[in-house]
Amino acid sequence: MNERVLEKLSILADAAKYDVSCSSSGSKRKNEDKGLGNAEGMGICHAYTEDGRCVSLLKILLTNHCIFDCAYCVSRKSNDVKRAAFTVQEVVDLTVNFYRRNYIEGLFLSSGIFGSPDDTMERLVRIAKKLRTEERFNGYIHLKAIPGASPELLHQAGLYADRLSVNMELPTEQSLKLLAPQKTQGDVLRPMAYLKESIAANRDERKTLAKAPLFAPAGQSTQLVVGASSENDQQILQLSQSFYHDLKLKRVYYSGYVPISNDGRLPAIGTPVPMIRENRLYQADWLLRFYGFRAEELVTADDPFLDQQIDPKLHWALRNLQQFPIDINEADPALIRRIPGIGIKSAEKIVAARRFRRLDWEHLKKFNIATNRARYFLNMKVDGAFRKDWSPEQIRGFIVGSAQSKYAANHSPQLSMF
Secondary structure, three states: OOHHHHHHHHHHHHHHOOOOOOOOOOOOEOOOOOOOOOEOOOOEEEEEOOOOOEEEEEEEEOEOOOOOOOOOOOOOOOOOOOOOEOOHHHHHHHHHHHHHOOOOOEEEEEOOOOOOHHHHHHHHHHHHHHHHHHOOOOOEEEEEOOOOOOHHHHHHHHHHOOEEEOOOEOOOHHHHHHHOOOOOHHHHHHHHHHHHHHHHHHHHHHHHOOOOOOOOOOOEEEEEEEOOOOOOHHHHHHHHHHHHHHOOOOEEEEEEOOOOOOOOOOOOOOOOOOHHHHHHHHHHHHHHHHOOOOHHHHOOOOOOOOOOOOOHHHHHHHHOHHHOOEOOOOOOHHHHOOOOOOOHHHHHHHHHHOOOOOOOHHHHHHHOOOHHHHHHHEOOOEOOEOOOOOOHHHHHHHHHHHHHHHHHHHHOOOOOOO
């Protein structure tokens, strides 16, 4: 790799790190003494498949030149940063060479918008097409679908990419007008709607025509920036719910805003969004996708932010104690999944096991449940005693206190013995 391409890779891999719709490992392990492999922070990131496999992807921007001036974006037009751009062939060569060296299993490619949305999208499509048709590359490809690009180019992108994503970034039209005045929600929602219909049409076509070409078989996703604007968690989760229900997105990613300028429209330098807020949004998102919860059950107009001290499922349970305690041997499986401390797999094991015998507390402890939370919501003897009628405040105190005590025990300094 020549020095100029290496310099571009350093700039454009660093600029790509703000897009969290592809999880990054953050590893910077260097190759020393002619060892095998290299995990230096040069655009290699980790993502996870539906079956839990971890795959390594080359994560880069095609360019960080951009005609837009979104206040929250490090690549915005007015920002004084070093600019770079790959050629189409350079991205193809990087992907193929990294793959042959077993550094990566796929490509995650985004870009600043140069010239026009169609100019940018056309170049992204050319890269994916060359990889598939000329290099016969069958690894994973995730492309950004550029808002404002033509349906014809989006269709071409879907034929060569495994997944496409259109980043919404900000949850409301008002915030877009304030922080990204060159964008509108319509610009983002139109390609999302087009991709939804095209993905569904392709699945129907393949039911009758087995050799029909695949179209974005891994679906589409988006990213929301949290904390750059004033939206609360209720607004964010309501939007995510509509993405999953109406547009059939596979994932919504949440990126806590990292202050990068002293722009008065943005949070001040030195006041990043608490990591716990991002974490709680992901937990709530998981409940929306897999546990049957609705956004309005987790956050309300009177209580629009997720509790930062306890997880969203526990918070819901404490506000709905009238539904507890639950008889684990009789309850509907959907209700068992809502018990704090019991996950999807554990609930499935419980439902399967109770067909053969009545389960007690000792059985449950073998199903890998979080006993310190579940114990307060079950109608059975727990460690030899029946559940007491604790108040929500008491249960919360017991669980939070137990977690804090466990943390203190695991992080206490070791005393020397003489």
